[in-house]
Amino acid sequence: MAAAAANLAGRPGVRVVVIGDPGTGKSSLVVAVATEQFPENVPKVMPHTRLPADYFPDRVPITIVDTSSSPEQKPKLIAECQAADAVVLTYACDRLSTLDRLSSYWLPELRRIQLKAPVIVVGCKLDLRDDQQNSLEQTMAPIMQSFREIETCIECSALRQIQVPEVFYYAQKAVLHPTAPLFDQEAQSLKPRCVRALKRIFILCDHDRDGALSDVELNDFQVRCFSAPLQPTEISGVKRVVQEKMPEGVNDSGLTLTGFLFLHALFIEKGRLETTWTVLRKFGYDNEIKLRDDFIPTSVKRAPDQTVELTNEVIDYLKGIFNMFDIDNDEALLPSELDDLFSTAPENPWTSDLYKDCAERNVLGGLSLEGFLSKWALMTLLDPANSFANLVYVGYSGDFNSAFTITRKRRVDRKKQQTQRNVFQCYVFGPKGAGKTALLQSFLGRQPSDALPTNSDRFAANTVEPSDGTRKTLVLREIPEGDVRSLLNNKESLAPCDVAVFVYDSCDEFSWQRARDLLVQVASHGENTGYEVPCLIVAAKDDLDQSPVALQESTRVSQDMGIETPIPISVKLKDLNSIFCRIVHAAQRPHLSIPETEAGKSRRQYRQLLNRSLMVVSVGAAIGVVGVAAYRVYAARRNSSS
Incomplete structure (x- = not known):
């Protein structure tokens, strides 16, 4: 059972780094835990020491790293701390100056290097401690209040072999069963993510969905998590404890979610974090309280043009x-x-x-x-x-x-001249101020002014009913003008795109020129990479005075490139000219509306010419072969007749 828990923790071992002032007993502590004896002659710094997997019940090996606190070794000490799973910070019980140094130097220094590992504060040389000193709890309470990264505190004696193994047991436990993800020490309550995970587990175990765990359901939960059943008296005892402290934690049907959460908070407060962690790991959670990769695939294998x-x-x-x-x-x-x-x-x-x-x-x-x-x-x-x-x-x-x-690859869809997709993604290009955001907002039935400012990509998703009576989901992705170059630097950037729409302000000739340049860039990228996409031109702001030059030029360019003429729309008048159905229609027929640039036409004409030349050569060669064969037949007949 313990081995399984360690396995679920996903750790082949735990690395514990021991730090502290000179003479506080670091090296003696390391030797004492490894040999179970007090060393007579201790080196200044012990070599790396390994405790075997069976040293503690969790069956996870521990590597102990001793360090020197001399100034010239500080870079190495910092590097070791940053590589640590847990840090043991020592002071000497007989030297109060080393205790003061925890708050004045060591703990601030660990914060400065942004240590992420839990810290175990250890008072060494317990056998030399003055009986008149304050208790450990009184001594450490203000320090732990100021430095929440301290997981626990303990005193030990390497000479008397008092609580030496416990030091490294707590260090290992802080790694395998950490407090921070589960419990807010300041608020003295379960953290929100822990509550959410335990709520999901509760619902999964509440088989009859009555909002409470019956005795049978509680027993099933116990067997699943701990491989041991609960006796009826134990179940009654658990519910009695909950009911005394929190009456709403138990009802006539059994243990409620409130009671279930209360129990786990109680386990954690009593230092039994392994209980809650065992439950979480049995249900697939990792140390960040998210489902592990063996429960949730982190990636999906597919081609760039598959969705x-x-x-x-x-x-x-x-x-x-x-x-x-x-x-x-x-x-x-x-x-x-x-x-x-x-x-x-x-x-x-x-x-x-x-x-x-x-x-x-x-x-x-x-x-x-x-x-x-x-x-x-x-x-x-x-x-x-x-x-x-x-x-x-x-x-x-x-x-x-x-x-x-x-889905099937888009290249295959183009060849078959149809698609089986139900979700289409449309990239919306255009210069600033052309009306891209307004188009997305109108798709969602909103005013352009309703759009929230964002530093990330803007998306709009909604259902569309094209003329064939089906229901499709259309996703519009707004591409800011300044992001186009970086987008097209990626060879596969157009692979997820079903349709590209180019919006321009029909009142502004310059807006059209920028939209045209973007259209050529996208079309050229598609021709060069093989990820050609159908394209539509949208003439926005049709309710205002039109630019004759923009209208004339956009119509000519669309004809030259072999795509549909510009589609006029007015978001202000809510005259959208069935634009969203037309986008879906273009996606459903992926072989149509694919623009062709001048360079693309030249390549196509060259290929056609090359194919014709190869055909002429092939036909000539075939005639030559037939001629040779006919001559051979003629010669053979002539020889036989003579």
């Missing part, structure tokens, strides 16, 4: 989840209802700027079912592993293959 979509099975599951959390039955999830839905995930994945403003909302900020499914489609398109993780967090029990389907 990932939700299956009908998952869409039906998400519809059920939506209805379950729509408490007021208004066919929309309010922010509070959405937070409740994701309360079993490490955090709400849609609080980032990328997702915050990407779907249609009602006047109260509620997310419709279409908006809810569109956000899931977007998350699956951009980050399938994260999408699957959050599906698991909210209770989906199927595997990755039942949740997602990988």
Whole structure:
């Protein structure tokens, strides 16, 4: 059982670095734990010392690194601390000056180097301690209050072999069963991510979904986590302890979520962190309280022009989840209802700027079912592993293959002149001020002024019903003009793109010229990389006075490149000219609307000429072969007749 827990911790070993003032007993401590004897002659710095895996119950080997505190060795000491899993910081119980140095030098120094490892403060030479001194608790309380990175404090004596192994047991425990991810020492409460994980575990173990763990469910939980059943008297004792301290922790059906959380807080307060960590690891969590990679794939193997979509099975599951959390039955999830839905995930994945403003909302900020499914489609398109993780967090029990389907390559779609995709991604290009953001906002039924400022890519996802009566999800991704060059530096940057739209201000000739340049850049990139995409030109602000030059030139360029003439729209008048259906239509017929540059035409003409030349040569060679064969037949006949 302990070996399994260590395995789940994902660590082949624990590296403990011992630091402190000279003469505080660092090296003696290392020798004493390794030999179980007090050394007569101790070297200034011990070589690396290894405690075998079976030294402690968790069966994880420990490497102990002794250090010198001399000034010339400081760079090496800092490097060792930064490579440590845990740091043992020593002082001498008989020298109060070394105790004062913890706060005045050592702990601030560890903060300065941004140490991430837990710190175990150890008072060595306990046998020389003055009985008149304050207790360890009184001595260390103010220091621990100021330095929360201290995991625990302990006193020991290498000479008398008092609590020497315990020093390194606590160091190992601080690594394998750390306090920081679980418990807020200052607030004296479980941390939010720990609560979320335990809530998910509680729901998974509440098989009858009555909001409480019955005696049978409690026993099943115990067997699953600790491979040992609970006796009826033990179950009664657990519930009695909870009920005395927190009456709402138990009801007629059993242990409630409140009681379940209370128990874990109690275990942690009593120093039994391994209990909570064992539970978390049995349910697949790592030290960051996220599901481990063996539960959630970190990447999805696919070609650059393949994307990932939700299956009908998952869409039906998400519809059920939506209805379950729509408490007021208004066919929309309010922010509070959405937070409740994701309360079993490490955090709400849609609080980032990328997702915050990407779907249609009602006047109260509620997310419709279409908006809810569109956000899931977007998350699956951009980050399938994260999408699957959050599906698991909210209770989906199927595997990755039942949740997602990988689409056919776009190159194959172009050859077959059709696509089976249900989610299309459209890149929206255009100069600043052309109306890109307004187009995205109108797709979500909002005013351009409603757009939130963002430093990341702006997305808009919604459903579209094209003329064939199907329902497709369209994702618009706004590409700022200044980001185009860096985007096209990547050979595969257009691979995820189903359609490219080029927006220009139809009142502004310069705006058209910039849009035209962007169109040529994108078309050339597609021709050079093999990731050609259908392109549409959108003439925005059609309600204002048009630029005749822009209109004439945009029409000519579209004809020269073999794509549809510019589509006029007016966001202000809400005259969008079926633009979103037309985008989906272009994506559904990926072989059409692919622009051709002058360089592309020249290459095509050259290939055609080359093919014709090869054909002439082939035909000539064939005639020559036939001629030789005919001559041979003629010669043979002539010889036989003579």
